[in-house]
Each structure stands twice: as C-alpha cells, then as structure tokens.
Amino acid sequence: MGAEMILPFVADRETEGFRRRGRAAAGLQSLRGLRPRPAPADGALSPLRRLEHRLARGERTGRLHTWTLVTHQVHPAFPTPYTLVVVQLDDAPDVRLMGRLDGAPELAEGQPMQVWFQTLEPGVVLPQWRVA
Amino acid sequence: MMMGLAMGAILSGQAKTVIAFRSLNGRSETRLGSGGKRAGHQEAGGGGTYDEYYVPYGLMTAGQTFALMTRRHMLEYGTTPAQLGAVAMTCREHANATPHAIMHDKAMSLDDYLASRMISTPLRLFDFCLESDGACAVVITSAERAKDLKKPPVLIRAVAGGEPQDHRAGMMFPVTTRHDMTELGGRKGGEVLWKRAGVGPQDMDIAQIYDCFTISVLLQLEAYGFCGKGEAGPFVESGAIRRGGSLPINTGGGHMSEAYVHGMNHIVQAVRQLRGEADMQIEGAELCLCTGGPLPVGSSVVFRRAA
Numbered sequence: 001m002g003a004e005m006i007l008p009f010v011a012d013r014e015t016e017g018f019r020r021r022g023r024a025a026a027g028l029q030s031l032r033g034l035r036p037r038p039a040p041a042d043g044a045l046s047p048l049r050r051l052e053h054r055l056a057r058g059e060r061t062g063r064l065h066t067w068t069l070v071t072h073q074v075h076p077a078f079p080t081p082y083t084l085v086v087v088q089l090d091d092a093p094d095v096r097l098m099g100r101l102d103g104a105p106e107l108a109e110g111q112p113m114q115v116w117f118q119t120l121e122p123g124v125v126l127p128q129w130r131v132a
Numbered sequence: 133m134m135m136g137l138a139m140g141a142i143l144s145g146q147a148k149t150v151i152a153f154r155s156l157n158g159r160s161e162t163r164l165g166s167g168g169k170r171a172g173h174q175e176a177g178g179g180g181t182y183d184e185y186y187v188p189y190g191l192m193t194a195g196q197t198f199a200l201m202t203r204r205h206m207l208e209y210g211t212t213p214a215q216l217g218a219v220a221m222t223c224r225e226h227a228n229a230t231p232h233a234i235m236h237d238k239a240m241s242l243d244d245y246l247a248s249r250m251i252s253t254p255l256r257l258f259d260f261c262l263e264s265d266g267a268c269a270v271v272i273t274s275a276e277r278a279k280d281l282k283k284p285p286v287l288i289r290a291v292a293g294g295e296p297q298d299h300r301a302g303m304m305f306p307v308t309t310r311h312d313m314t315e316l317g318g319r320k321g322g323e324v325l326w327k328r329a330g331v332g333p334q335d336m337d338i339a340q341i342y343d344c345f346t347i348s349v350l351l352q353l354e355a356y357g358f359c360g361k362g363e364a365g366p367f368v369e370s371g372a373i374r375r376g377g378s379l380p381i382n383t384g385g386g387h388m389s390e391a392y393v394h395g396m397n398h399i400v401q402a403v404r405q406l407r408g409e410a411d412m413q414i415e416g417a418e419l420c421l422c423t424g425g426p427l428p429v430g431s432s433v434v435f436r437r438a439a
Binding site for chain 2: 005006007008009010011065066067068069070071072074075077078082084086094095096098099100109120126128
C-alpha cells in the first residue's frame, strides 16, 4: 500500500452491530478489533462466534473463489499491479471475504488460502489472505 | 425503472405527461471508471453502502467487480475472451452504421479487441463501455393522448424489476458474496416481465441490453431467457446478436460504442427502431426488450410498435 490509504468507515449504524456481535459469518468481515486473542471454550459460543474467534486466531483457511489482476491504477493507495481475491471459507462456504495480494501471483480456482491481519492504523485491522 | 415510475404516475392520475431524462458528464467531469473523486487519506463506506468491506482492499470500480464475476463465468462455463469480444465487436459494428455514435468511424476486429490493454483481468479496455458526455430524454404519456401527436407512438407493453434470490445489502460490491455471483436480479424480473407482457424472449425482434461491460450482456442474455445458464458465450459467438441474427442487440452501438448515458440511449434507440427511424434499421421490428443496469437489482421494459 502506498503512502495514502483508504480506511474502512467504522461507525456505520448498519454495520457496526455486525462487528460488535461478531457476525463474520454473515459474510461481512470484522474490521475493527478482530485480533488474535485467547480462545474461550468453543462450546460456550454460538457457531457465529466460534467462526469469528477462529478467524481472529488465524486458523481459518479458505479456497480461492475468484480473482482479478488490477493493472489500471485508479488510486495512489493501490499501486498496480495488485490482485484482488475473493476467498470462500472452508468450513463456512456461505462466507466469502475480500483480500489483496501484491503483484501478479499465479493463482488457480480452489487454491488454499490462509488469513492474516493487516493493521492499517492503531485499532483498524483488515483480515487479509495469502496463498497457503 | 423510470419507465415504470412514469407509467404508474400516469395510470394513477398523478401526471398526464412525464419526461424521463438522464444527462451525464462521464468524461469531461468525473471519469466513471476512476472510482470517484477519492484522494488522500480517508475513509470509505458507511451509509448502508457496505463499501467499507471492499474499498479498503482496493476494490474500487465497477470494472473490477465485473472482472471478478467474469472470472467465475469463465471458470464455471468455459467462457472465452473471444466470446466477450463478440459482444464488443457487435456493438462496434452497429455504431459503425450509426453516424452520431462516438465510435462510428472506428472499426474493430477481433485482433484489435484482443490487443487492447488489460484493465482488470480478464477484462480488457474494449470490454468496458465508453466514458462520455451525453443526454437523452423520453416523453411518456397515455396511449390515448399519444394518438394525436405528430410522431407515431411506441407502446410500453410491460415493465418489471427483480432482485436475485440471495440479494445482499449494500450497493455493487457485495455481489461477490452471493451464492452465485453470475446470477442477476434480471432473472426474477424477467419472469415477471414476460408474464406481464404476454410474450417471451423468443418473440423479441431486437433488444437493447445494458452493456456497461461485455460480461453484463452475457449475464443478461442468460437471465432474461435468451439462452440457458452458461450458454451466452456460444450464443453471442454464433452471430445471433448481430444485424441479421436472431436477436440484434444494441442497434445504435450501445454503451460500448454509441455513448454511455446510463441506459437512456437504449430507450431512445428502442423508440427509433420501433418507429422505423433508426440509422441501422432492423426491418419489421415490432417488439424490443430494454434492460437497465444489472447490479444490484435489475429492471426491464418491453416496447411494442403501435398497430
């Protein structure tokens, strides 16, 4: 990412609640406060909360669903080339999350992907993906 | 959608005559493919757009979004660049026969198409519509009132809109989380449209398909039932959508080669065709489908030549 950056708006009344309740399984990634942390007993959590905690621990793996290599730059925060990926979670195929890879890696449908966390600024974290 | 709103206002007695128009400085002001006037360190999203889940990753434009959809169509159905090119070339051929079209004087071969630079793979420059300045207006009134006017009227046979089975909140980018991201709201809207119109896709003489990108034409041909799911690539490659084919589309050059006026130039083109006034006139055309923007929902109208 270049010197400029685009941060997620984190005070939207509509999506704030999803983050607060950890509704990653709704197909919406948590953008703030989603950091590795001790796992509570999974049995004490709803399936949605378990999903969020697994994602936060970096355990979640997924498969590459689709991607595009962007070669036409539209914003200084995103110098080209970069690759946008859409990753489908292995254990929750209804959930797909965005990610960005630098450059133009060789990719294939169904390729295993691993989550990692990019801190944009203190308190603002993006779940990202790398080739597993 | 504007046709439906105007029709509803007239039928309910709220208006006698309505003008629907669109004016767009898509080139001289904000270039539509730029992702908006974003610069510097700033926030994206909010306001129910859900852009906050996409823009911070660098997903900023419609072209990038449709590129992700195109890749899925290629992976699932084997759609090829040459098939996308068939859409671009068809629109260009039709613009070449339309003097006011922006691309009137510029012929394009498949080699030209394939040689155009990549923007967001697998979409090339010529998979994108034009960024242009333009304006269009359509006057809608009752059929009774229209009988007395100088020009022959064109009748609105039916209008309908629809959303996909698993429609997501937000604007365009959440299409990437749909179960099937190559499925459009136009399918459900089309089912309603054909019932209301009392005709089907097989009855259309021509169609003006919202061509923001080549892939959007393929997806809508499938959604509105002109071919089966995944079959639009071979359908367009067969020449069906060209002049002389079973369903000539975008007969003024469309958004790809006439101008991009957010679907309104398609409405104007449909009226010209059904009045027999088009530059590239399709002889005997009586029924025409026009579709609106394919994301996040879809809308459409069937026009009929007046008896």
